[in-house]
Amino acid sequence: MNKIKFNIPFTSGKEIECVADVIERKHLAGKGFYTQKCNQWMKDMFNFEHCFFTPSCTDALEMTALLLNLKTGDEVIVPSYSFVSTANAFASNGASIVYADSQEYSPNVDAKSIESKITKNTRAIVVVHYGGYPCDIESIQTIAKKHGVILIEDAACALGSNVKGKPIGSFGDFATFSFHETKNITSGKGGLLVVNNTIYLNRAAIIWEKGTNRAAFFKGEVDKYGWVDYGSSFLNSEIQAAFLYGQLMSYEKVQAARMNVWNQYFSEFAEISQKVGYRHNAHLFYLVLPSEKERDAFIKHMNANGIQAVFHYQALHNSSFSIEKFGKFDCPNADKFERCLVRLPIHCSLTQGEVNKVIEQTNAGLTDANLSLVREN
Ligand SMILES: *Cc1c(COP(=O)(O)O)cnc(C)c1O
16 A cells, blocks of 8 residues: 655745756856746745755754844744754854744644734744744734834745735845745755845845955956855855746745645634635645644554644753753643644645545544544634
């Protein structure tokens, strides 16, 4: 029996044509023809004016951390229910991490929890659009403005999501995206920093190019270039950009295929899944079960029937590394999602037969776990 995989990265065949072309062009290191093409695509599609493509979303977050010029004692508020990089990029650059909790009925961060954590030392708020579902970004934007702190969107999974038509990634001073193979659009690995607050543009260009003013040199603004700031090797290669562009050309197709699966799951399992079913980019479909025991039994059932269903995230405030560095935090909702959330397979290669089987086995698994109560709530 062939196992139904949780994720299979999408490929269109156009990637190889673009990579073959980039080899012909003899410019492979970065900031070339295909980086420009990807840049233009982002502008046309989402109005992202200032794009810095990076080897990963983690790199884009690290660039952001460097742009903040963090000093000892500076606090950065991050959602506990997220991937390690959301916090680690800032922790690695000297920030004290302060955790905000999830909402009661959504893994996304709670705006009230964020506001309650703001102190005179808060420099920035990082939000995550969990699994591509937009968080309460309008409220959080208002909070950030009110307290004069920088807002960063970790939009790793959220390319194409929007709030009232405004693209995710255009709310924060900064936004970061991932093109890791687990995301909707991929170049194997890959990332993007969108800088919306133009005050940071000059330094972003410098940090992007290893802390040098190389960009200014090529514009003829200085007569030689050298070391002027912090930075690292944050450019993606042209090979990565070419592959990415090959994927971006199939963006609509990817979205349609994922949405087709998502809609079928949602029509079956709406009542134990996400409460907000719009504006997302069909990146992920999750269920919330009543307890860890039932969640684990459900995963076991799915696996026994050839379906890879998976949990995540380990809430960051529970990591022993984090406790040692930043102390204890109380995030009961993040704890609940860590214990009770499970994700179903969603990708472009799923056949209708496989989708049917996932739905059938999910129903069977829910009965097995004796979930009638949850389904009625
Ligand atoms: C995937 C992901 C990342 C990391 O992305 P990379 O491109 O692998 O560095 C960071 N944050 C969130 C929320 C993610 O989902």
